[in-house]
Amino acid sequence: xxxxNKAPEISTVKVSPRGAARLKDGHVWVYRSDIVSADGVPPxxxxxxxxxxxxxxGTALYSSSxxxxxxxxxxEPVHDFPAFLRQRINDAIxxxxxxxxxxxxxxxxxxxxxxxxxxxxxxYNDILSMQILTQAMDAESVRETLLTELxxxxxxxxxxxxxxxxxxxxxxLPPRASGLLQGEKTSTIFxxxxxxxxxxxxxxxxxxxxxxxxxxYAAAAQYAHGEALDVFCYHGGFALxxxxxxSHVTGVDSSRPALEVADQNASLNHRDIEWIEASxxxxxxxxxxxxxxxxxxxxxxPAFAKTKRDLDAAMRGYKELNLxxxxxxxxxxxxVTCSCSYHVSQNDFLEMLADAAKDAHRSLRLxxxxxxxxxxxxxxxxxxxxxxxxxxxxxx
Numbered sequence: 390x391x392x393x394n395k396a397p398e399i400s401t402v403k404v405s406p407r408g409a410a411r412l413k414d415g416h417v418w419v420y421r422s423d424i425v426s427a428d429g430v431p432p433x434x435x436x437x438x439x440x441x442x443x444x445x446x447g448t449a450l451y452s453s454s455x456x457x458x459x460x461x462x463x464x465e466p467v468h469d470f471p472a473f474l475r476q477r478i479n480d481a482i483x484x485x486x487x488x489x490x491x492x493x494x495x496x497x498x499x500x501x502x503x504x505x506x507x508x509x510x511x512x513y514n515d516i517l518s519m520q521i522l523t524q525a526m527d528a529e530s531v532r533e534t535l536l537t538e539l540x541x542x543x544x545x546x547x548x549x550x551x552x553x554x555x556x557x558x559x560x561x562l563p564p565r566a567s568g569l570l571q572g573e574k575t576s577t578i579f580x581x582x583x584x585x586x587x588x589x590x591x592x593x594x595x596x597x598x599x600x601x602x603x604x605x606y607a608a609a610a611q612y613a614h615g616e617a618l619d620v621f622c623y624h625g626g627f628a629l630x631x632x633x634x635x636s637h638v639t640g641v642d643s644s645r646p647a648l649e650v651a652d653q654n655a656s657l658n659h660r661d662i663e664w665i666e667a668s669x670x671x672x673x674x675x676x677x678x679x680x681x682x683x684x685x686x687x688x689x690x691p692a693f694a695k696t697k698r699d700l701d702a703a704m705r706g707y708k709e710l711n712l713x714x715x716x717x718x719x720x721x722x723x724x725v726t727c728s729c730s731y732h733v734s735q736n737d738f739l740e741m742l743a744d745a746a747k748d749a750h751r752s753l754r755l756x757x758x759x760x761x762x763x764x765x766x767x768x769x770x771x772x773x774x775x776x777x778x779x780x781x782x783x784x785x
Contacts, residue, residue, distance in 0.1 A: 400430040401437045402451055402459060409440035412447065412461060415770030417501055419449075419459035427451065427458070432561070433524030435470050450506060450525035454561040460506035460523065471534045477505050478538045488763050494579035494586075496600055496764040497543070502774045503766070510539065511600055513588045514579040515546040519570070522556050536570060547572030549590040567591055578657070582607045584629045585657045587650060599626055601761040602689070602727070605779040606630040608757055609725045612781055615684025618717075620669045620710070625651035625662065627687040627725065632660040635685060639663040641672055670706075673713040686714045687725040694730040703730055704737065708745050715749035718784040724753070731776035738778045746784075757781040 404412070408423030425441060432453035438446045438461065448467040449459045467473050481503040489495050498510040500522070507523025517539060521527050526535075536548060548571040557565060568591070569575065575590045581603045588598065610630040619628040622640030624647060632638050632655075640662055642648050648664045655662045665672065669690065688710050693703035711726055718724060728738050735758070746753045759779040760767065767775040 399435050399437055399448075400427075400451070401439055402427045402430060402449070403439050403441060403443075404446070404459065406441055408459070409444075409446060412438070417461040417506070417768075417771055418457050419461075421456050421458040424458050427453075433526075433528055435467060435525070437466070450523060452524050452560060455523070455559060460501065460525075462504060462506065471530070474505070474531065474534050475538045477503065478535070479542065481505070482542055484766070485764050491583060492579075492581040492603060494581055494588075494598065494600055495603070495762070497539075499765050499774070501771050502768045508535065511598075512543065512545070513590070513598070514577045516572075516574060516577050516588070516590050517543065517545045517548045518590055519548060519550050520553065521550065522553070522560070524560050524562060527560070527562050532570075540571060545572065546577075547574040547590070549575060551590075582610075582630060585654070586624065586626075586629075587653050587657060589650075593624070593647075593650070598624065599689075601729075601765045601777050602626055602779070603764075604762040605725075605727070605759055608759060608779075609687060609723075609781060610634055612723045612725075612756060612783075613685040614723070615719070616682075617685035617687070618683045619687045619689075620673065620714070621688065621690045622651060622664075623647050623689075625654045625664075627689060628662050629654055629658055629660060631685060631687070632658075632662060637663070639665060641665045641667055641669055643668050670709065673710060673717070677713040677716045681717055682719050683717055683722065684719055685723045685725070686718055687727075688714055689725075689727045692730040693728070694732040697732050700732050703733060704741055707733070707738070708741050711742055711745040712749050715746055715751045715753075715784060718751070720785055722784045723756075724780075724782045724784060726780050726782075728778045729776055731773055733778070735778050738780070742780060742782070752785045753782045754785065755780065755782050 403426040404419050405423040405425050408419040434451045436451045438449050447461050447464040449461045481498045493514045497512050498508050507526040509520040511518045550570050552565050552567045577588050579588050613631040613634045617631045617635040617638045619640045622628050622642045628638050628640040645666050693706045694700045761777040
């Protein structure tokens with residue numbers, strides 16, 4: 390074979406026996422403490438990974454700064470990275486085709502769970518919102534391949550990048566502002582489960598909305614009844630889904646801008662919902678003490694445990710919220726309670742809920758124990774991809 394036809398040489402990173410065992414067990418990350426040798430490997434490189442004996446373990450993306458130094462993308466050699474990226478994008482789109490329905494907003498690519506670590510792409514009707522989280526995905530050649538393939542396959546009017554400054558700092562990437570990558574449109578209206586939402590691609594949390602709750606919104610609506618309270622309502626996702634089934638819905642959030650968007654969404658769907666700007670903890674404490682009662686309560690707080698160090702405080706916070714909500718539910722009432730903290734396991738969450746029910750002198754019958762919507766797949770050997778818990782229960 391001539392030199393012109395040879396695949397470009399890629400660097401090799403050697404990992405410790407512990408790192409090798411981790412990869413052989415099915416995980417796709419190796420931490421920096423398990424890197425034996427990465428001398429001269431450029432930041433964000435495509436690398437071949439070997440164990441301490443030189444046995445090849447696969448192909449990975451390398452970060453020179455993150456504590457997650459290696460993110461495996463294939464157990465096999467990758468000779469043409471742009472072609473590999475295009476195929477993985479096509480695979481991610483094809484994976485979702487059988488079950489994406491009643492919505493034009495969903496996650497297109499979910500990082501490691503779609504074998505494209507460091508890349509998140511969400512679709513909101515005719516706008517794609519993209520997050521790049523690693524050195525390798527930030528390379529200009531990679532960006533060009535991603536944008537070209539996404540535009541060709543999904544035909545969006547615009548592609549917007551949402552930047553997390555903290556992640557770029559951790560990856561030692563230059564500062565970059567959120568903004569348009571393609572097109573001119575930054576706002577649209579999207580729908581899920583027959584409910585419409587306003588979307589501003591450059592505002593709000595995450596990539597703009599909580600698409601991982603889409604199927605949980607619909608599930609909660611099946612059981613909701615009577616007077617409903619949606620706590621940490623953000624843009625009104627649960628509240629708007631509950632409204633057709635409930636006699637009155639109140640949404641609570643501490644963010645006035647979020648409530649303003651929620652009110653716009655209510656008008657868009659011709660729903661009369663009461664919005665209250667308040668601290669959830671303070672409001673639930675006051676309502677519980679005053680004897681306020683509801684038939685349906687939703688608790689969808691932000692992540693309380695962003696690190697393992699936060700776990701004890703997080704569990705206390707979850708218990709306080711759920712204890713007060715349980716005291717406020719009428720017999721036969723429905724509790725929909727969520728956690729998006731990866732460090733809080735499903736078992737931890739259910740044990741907390743059992744303790745809260747015991748202290749509230751209530752019995753809970755679990756109706757459904759759910760996770761993220763199917764467009765946010767859980768990779769079995771990567772437990773970090775299974776972060777969302779949503780429990781629907783009936784109170785007696």
